[in-house]
Amino acid sequence: MAGVDEAPEVAALIEAYFHAGWTDGLPVVPPTEASIAAMLAGAGLRGDEVVGEIAGRNAEVTAEKLAINAVLAGCRPEYAPVVAAAVRALCAPDFAYHGPASSTGGSAIVLIVGGPIAGRIGLNSGNNAFGQGSRPNATIGRAVRLVMMNALNTRPGLLDRATLGNPGKYSFCFAEHEDGHPWEPLHVARGLAREDSAVTVYASNSLYQVYNQLAAAPEPLLLCMADALGNLGSPNLRGFNESLVVFAGEHADLLAASGWRRKDVQRFLVEHTRRSVADLKRAGRLPGPVAGADETTWRYVFEAPDDILIAFAGGRAGSWSACLPGWGKKWTRSVTVRVDAPPVNRRTA
Amino acid sequence: MKLFDPTSTPVLREVKLARGPERLDGLRLGLVDNTKFNSDTLLAKLAERLRRRHGMQFALTSRKRSPSHEIDERAIEALRSQADLVISGIGD
Numbered sequence: 001m002a003g004v005d006e007a008p009e010v011a012a013l014i015e016a017y018f019h020a021g022w023t024d025g026l027p028v029v030p031p032t033e034a035s036i037a038a039m040l041a042g043a044g045l046r047g048d049e050v051v052g053e054i055a056g057r058n059a060e061v062t063a064e065k066l067a068i069n070a071v072l073a074g075c076r077p078e079y080a081p082v083v084a085a086a087v088r089a090l091c092a093p094d095f096a097y098h099g100p101a102s103s104t105g106g107s108a109i110v111l112i113v114g115g116p117i118a119g120r121i122g123l124n125s126g127n128n129a130f131g132q133g134s135r136p137n138a139t140i141g142r143a144v145r146l147v148m149m150n151a152l153n154t155r156p157g158l159l160d161r162a163t164l165g166n167p168g169k170y171s172f173c174f175a176e177h178e179d180g181h182p183w184e185p186l187h188v189a190r191g192l193a194r195e196d197s198a199v200t201v202y203a204s205n206s207l208y209q210v211y212n213q214l215a216a217a218p219e220p221l222l223l224c225m226a227d228a229l230g231n232l233g234s235p236n237l238r239g240f241n242e243s244l245v246v247f248a249g250e251h252a253d254l255l256a257a258s259g260w261r262r263k264d265v266q267r268f269l270v271e272h273t274r275r276s277v278a279d280l281k282r283a284g285r286l287p288g289p290v291a292g293a294d295e296t297t298w299r300y301v302f303e304a305p306d307d308i309l310i311a312f313a314g315g316r317a318g319s320w321s322a323c324l325p326g327w328g329k330k331w332t333r334s335v336t337v338r339v340d341a342p343p344v345n346r347r348t349a
Numbered sequence: 350m351k352l353f354d355p356t357s358t359p360v361l362r363e364v365k366l367a368r369g370p371e372r373l374d375g376l377r378l379g380l381v382d383n384t385k386f387n388s389d390t391l392l393a394k395l396a397e398r399l400r401r402r403h404g405m406q407f408a409l410t411s412r413k414r415s416p417s418h419e420i421d422e423r424a425i426e427a428l429r430s431q432a433d434l435v436i437s438g439i440g441d
Contacts, residue, residue, distance in 0.1 A: 005352045013350050022355050031353045056419045058359040068355040104441070111354025150355040330384070331417040 017072070020251035022150055024142065024170055031071035039067035042086045051084055052091025054152055056098055057159075061087055065151045066143075073143035078121050079136055081339050082173075082199055086111050089154075089201035089335040090144070093265060099331040101154045104161050105235060107203040107327045108168025111141055111246065112311050113332045114187040115197030116177035117339050124208045126173035127315035129248075130322070131239050138178025141171030152262070166206060174313050182247070182256035189262060189310075190336045202244055202309065203323040203332050204236055212251070213319035214335035221251055221321075222265060225227060225246065226272040228323045230301050231316045232283040235328060242329035245269070248314025251321045266305030273301040309334060370434055373403040379432030380410040381420060388439040395436060408432045 007013040013030040017023050029035075040047055040063055047064035061082070069085050090097055090109070100107045113123055124134035132138065150156040158161065162169070176185045183189070187198035208228050215221035229243055245265075247255060254263065277292035280286040286299075302308060307329060314320070326334075370376055378399060380392045392410070399405040407429045411424040428435050 007350050007352070009350065013352065016352055020352070030350065032351075036353065043426075053360075058350045058362055060357060062357070065355060065357050071353075072355055096415065096417035099415065103417075146355065151357040153357075153359070274418055328415075331415040 001107055006127060022072070022146075024145055024149065026142075026170070028072040028146075029074045031068050034066070035071045036067045038077045039070050039075065039080050040064070043067065043080035043085065045080075046241065052087050054091060054097050056151065059148055059152050060231075061091070061151045067247070069146040069150055070139075070143040073146050074135065074139040075143050076121070076135070076139075079140050079143070081197075082111075082113060082117060082121070082123075082136075082140050083147070085199045085337050085339040086140070086144045086201055087147055089199060089337045090148070092335045092337070094333045095201060095203075095335045096332045097152070100327045100343040101148060101152070102159050103160055103244050103327070103331075104163040105160025105205050105327055106160075106165040106169065107205050108166050109141075109144060110168065110202045110204050110324060111144065111173040112186055112200040112202065112244075112309075113173065113175045113198070113339075114185040114200070115192075115339070116178075116195065117197035119178060123173070123175035125177045125313045129174040129209075129246075129313040129315075130172070137173045137175075138171050141173035142174075145169060150166050164332045168204065168207060173202075176311050176313055180252075180256075180316075182252055183262040183310075183312075186309060186311045188334055192336065192338060196270060198336055199339060200309070200334055200336040202242075202324070202334040203327040204244060205327055206325055208323050208325070210321045210323055211319055215251075215254065218255055218260050218265065218268070221254060222268050223272060225321065225323055226269050226274075229269065229325060230273040230275055232275065232285060234301070236326070236330075237285055237301055239282065239300050240303065240328055240330040242309070242332075244309045244311065244324040244326065244334075246311045246313055246322045246324070248312070248321050249316055249318040251319065252312055252314075253316075262310055263305055265310060266308045268299065270302045270305055274298045275301075320335070357419070373399065373405055373434070376403070376405050376433040377408040377431060378405045379408050379428040379435040381424075381435060381437035382410055382412045382426070383438065385416050385439050385441060391439055392436060407423055408421045 025063045045063035049063045053060040154160045212224045277297040278290045
């Protein structure tokens, strides 16, 4: 199959994509002229438009390559605006693509979709929001990863040097609930209008589900969250972290009923996500022997409330929420972009 | 049935490489610290060793925003004007 550019039937074509190294390890949907054109139409882009670029790699993503990868991933054309917005966000300078894409840390690129487009294209924000079973969730995240691999040359063992990686690297996309949100959606908290559709792109090194079935007030629930966020193995415990917290089910109800605002939750987590210098030294996260006031001297994981992104998703039943420790705000920052915003760079390739 | 190539090739840009120095003696040394753990310590030791062995003069250190970020143009200009040789590090 080496070097083929045609195949007699679909099964052979799928094998040819494997053989070329153009898949994520799962079978792809072979594109056609028509499906690529439909994907471009869905995105509202011409094939030669540059959707984003990573200057340090001399790499560009044209709309044509984005469309091919979106078809390969199994996207429907109406998903294309979300894929394009996510790629623009990945290429934003603040995201600092090279680190989270290539580090041994092996971060997943988490896509949080808010606004009307989520419902319009059927993105799952409910039960199993992080799991399998929803085509837009599965294929939009997958398309972004295929763009990273194929158009931005972020391939395992080459410019993707993940030590372990994580399953979220196949795909990690979910929507926020539109209704019943304890507060405003994430994209509104970050300055966009409620009627805007938006994608927030966030690099996370893991997903940790946080359980608490007895908490009747925010404080005990949030202490569990703070403990999970401040574990000694977390990559960034030195005050330059950014993390995503997703409240779900009964926890979201509890917070909504409590009268606490988003900022109250963020402030509580900033104040309580901390480790003593003694803990950090014993665990080798700080150099030197434990001494003097180390047991009562604290290192805070977060500097400011906005270092904690809060979203609302998942089933309405259950005592589960989640924290997704970040990859460190010094190295990368989450980026939120409007889905219907024009391309950053309308230059053509 | 046809295959469609999903890959992009790097955009070719002309880059002029500086000529490497023929000898190190007396050159001005610039350091680029990418802020990884102990990069400052290692670079300082290297600078000291080069001073002792070759009489190199430490000129400046440019500290990157993070290992992920590219070095900015202002820092490149400072290194270009103040140093004859630049060491960048470190990886892991």
